[in-house]
Amino acid sequence: MTLRNLVLVCGDQLDHHSIALDGFDPERDAILMTEAAHEATYVWQSKRRIAFFFAAMRHFRDAMRRQGRTVLYNAIDDADPPNSLGAGLKAAVAAHDPERVVMVEPGDWRVRHALLTAAGETGVPLDMLEDRHFYASIADFEEFSDGRKRFVMEDFYRMMRKRTGLLMDGDGKPVGGAWNFDKDNRKAFGKDGPGLIAPRAHYQPGPITVDVLRLVEKRFKDAPGTLESFGEPVTREDALHALEDFVANRLCEFGTFQDAMWEGSSTLNHSRISAVINLKLIGPREAVDAAVAAYESGAAPLNAVEGFVRQIIGWREWIRGLYWTRMPDYADLNALDAQADMPAFFWTGETDMACLRDMITRLLRTGYAHHIERLMGMGLYLLMHGARPYATHDWHMGLYLDAIDWVSLPNMLGMSQHADGGVVGTKPYCATGAYIDRMSNYCAGCRFNPKQATGEDACPFTTLYWDFLARHEDRFAANRRMVLQVRNLQRKDADEVAAIRARAETLRVG
Numbered sequence: 126m127t128l129r130n131l132v133l134v135c136g137d138q139l140d141h142h143s144i145a146l147d148g149f150d151p152e153r154d155a156i157l158m159t160e161a162a163h164e165a166t167y168v169w170q171s172k173r174r175i176a177f178f179f180a181a182m183r184h185f186r187d188a189m190r191r192q193g194r195t196v197l198y199n200a201i202d203d204a205d206p207p208n209s210l211g212a213g214l215k216a217a218v219a220a221h222d223p224e225r226v227v228m229v230e231p232g233d234w235r236v237r238h239a240l241l242t243a244a245g246e247t248g249v250p251l252d253m254l255e256d257r258h259f260y261a262s263i264a265d266f267e268e269f270s271d272g273r274k275r276f277v278m279e280d281f282y283r284m285m286r287k288r289t290g291l292l293m294d295g296d297g298k299p300v301g302g303a304w305n306f307d308k309d310n311r312k313a314f315g316k317d318g319p320g321l322i323a324p325r326a327h328y329q330p331g332p333i334t335v336d337v338l339r340l341v342e343k344r345f346k347d348a349p350g351t352l353e354s355f356g357e358p359v360t361r362e363d364a365l366h367a368l369e370d371f372v373a374n375r376l377c378e379f380g381t382f383q384d385a386m387w388e389g390s391s392t393l394n395h396s397r398i399s400a401v402i403n404l405k406l407i408g409p410r411e412a413v414d415a416a417v418a419a420y421e422s423g424a425a426p427l428n429a430v431e432g433f434v435r436q437i438i439g440w441r442e443w444i445r446g447l448y449w450t451r452m453p454d455y456a457d458l459n460a461l462d463a464q465a466d467m468p469a470f471f472w473t474g475e476t477d478m479a480c481l482r483d484m485i486t487r488l489l490r491t492g493y494a495h496h497i498e499r500l501m502g503m504g505l506y507l508l509m510h511g512a513r514p515y516a517t518h519d520w521h522m523g524l525y526l527d528a529i530d531w532v533s534l535p536n537m538l539g540m541s542q543h544a545d546g547g548v549v550g551t552k553p554y555c556a557t558g559a560y561i562d563r564m565s566n567y568c569a570g571c572r573f574n575p576k577q578a579t580g581e582d583a584c585p586f587t588t589l590y591w592d593f594l595a596r597h598e599d600r601f602a603a604n605r606r607m608v609l610q611v612r613n614l615q616r617k618d619a620d621e622v623a624a625i626r627a628r629a630e631t632l633r634v635g
């Protein structure tokens with residue numbers, strides 16, 4: 126078949142309303158999708174993540190076919206499938222001789238480069254279209270950034286609120302008289318815990334997903350994690366249902382307990398839509414509009430809805446803008462010169478630390494952790510351990526269902542590891558075990574003591590915190606927002622600091 130347009134769709138581009146499908150002519154166009162072994166193995170990935178992507182891709186393929194569209198689909202279990210996205214593209218061009226290849230811009234600088242190179246080798250033009258899934262284009266982000274002295278997410282967020290009119294009153298002021306309600310959104314659950322929160326829906330795997338689960342179990346048997354109780358939404362219908370379920374059952378308390386942690390559960394009041402929104406099964410406008418409608422009907426309070434809207438039109442868009450305006454150099458940043466290997470227990474959860482044991486084993490089981498578990502649990506430990514920033518991003522890409530390069534890299538390397546020296550956040554997020562003690566119930570059941578920095582019972586977070594400050598004392602003393610923390614370090618006597626640093630070294634060796 127000779128084609129007009131070959132529409133290339135990657136695994137994180139399962140957008141039913143994609144701009145690349147505009148004007149699709151079933152007589153002359155075809156979609157190309159490839160389950161590439163390279164994409165499943167270029168970082169060591171969990172079985173769950175691989176299965177999630179392939180299952181969602183196969184359902185998207187079938188949905189497109191039901192709409193009368195031809196889909197050229199390279200399944201990983203075909204005889205002799207292409208190993209990479211570029212190889213899949215070249216084979217399809219050779220077989221179908223399209224006039225042009227068209228796709229939405231990819232979510233990964235590496236993939237963009239590989240596809241442009243592959244297309245270049247075929248001689249067929251490849252048009253990468255601006256992704257209308259997002260609220261802001263990269264040009265919008267550049268316009269916002271240009272010549273700006275103060276470059277912080279909050280200003281970007283306010284600009285986005287004004288631009289979209291979301292949660293604004295008629296006079297250009299924020300609804301409720303404040304731009305954000307963060308001060309109301311940092312509560313812990315208290316000793317009785319979160320109480321009854323409606324559990325997240327389980328999406329029973331149908332025949333397509335069951336086939337994928339079998340395939341992944343066999344082919345990727347040495348990959349980390351488990352496929353047990355796989356119940357992820359992998360279709361647009363289920364993804365929309367997951368959003369509705371959140372808005373109806375958990376949004377109300379999303380704000381208040383946004384930062385709280387509790388042993389045995391990550392979902393708590395969070396939406397858990399990041400994976401389906403990043404695969405584009407649903408759009409950010411659908412999520413934001415549903416939350417705003419809940420506020421307007423009186424079904425959800427402003428602190429919850431504003432908090433949720435900020436995550437999506439603020440943080441998510443800001444992170445994407447940073448990625449595309451700073452890559453590829455951003456990936457090499459290592460402002461704190463962190464050179465340690467990843468601790469091995471990050472792949473197994475086998476540690477005496479009650480908090481990390483619970484978070485990592487759950488992550489291996491579900492492919493999910495909420496924001497504070499990522500930032501003030503696992504990410505915090507890696508920062509203070511001094512792991513190489515790009516290695517922490519690789520680990521994150523391997524285990525989380527929602528990790529796509531554009532969003533994982535600035536969050537992990539920038540926000541969590543401070544490797545960009547203060548672009549995503551103006552100071553490193555560092556704390557002792559006392560923070561985890563305050564925001565969760567972990568420490569009561571742990572063999573370590575969050576108040577101790579030395580000795581057999583010392584909490585590793587607390588030891589590593591003081592060691593981290595001591596290692597970077599000069600740098601942090603020059604940061605206005607870190608001065609108090611550095612002063613507290615300077616109050617300690619030299620013997621205590623030496624003992625802390627010696628213990629930190631033993632922790633680092635493992």
Ligand SMILES: Cc1cc2nc3c(=O)[nH]c(=O)nc-3n(C[C@H](O)[C@H](O)[C@H](O)COP(=O)(O)OP(=O)(O)OC[C@H]3O[C@@H](n4cnc5c(N)ncnc54)[C@H](O)[C@@H]3O)c2cc1C
Pocket residue numbers: 394395396397398399400402403433436437440441442444494495496497499500504521525527528529532533534536537540541
């Ligand atoms: C170290 C670290 C790594 C992260 N890596 C990723 C990642 O690879 N992919 C990812 O989607 N998010 C990432 N985040 C952001 C955030 O933690 C997740 O989006 C969120 O936990 C997903 O769970 P949820 O859907 O229940 O989110 P909710 O808490 O319910 O928030 C709603 C939505 O807001 C968006 N959002 C919130 N914060 C961010 C943010 N900082 N960046 C981008 N979107 C945001 C997400 O789409 C999320 O679904 C990371 C955060 C940290 C601290």
Ligand code: SF4
Pocket residue numbers: 478479480481557558559561562567568571572573574575584585586
């Ligand atoms: S004492 Fe330290 S290691 Fe143990 S749960 Fe608390 S913060 Fe985690």
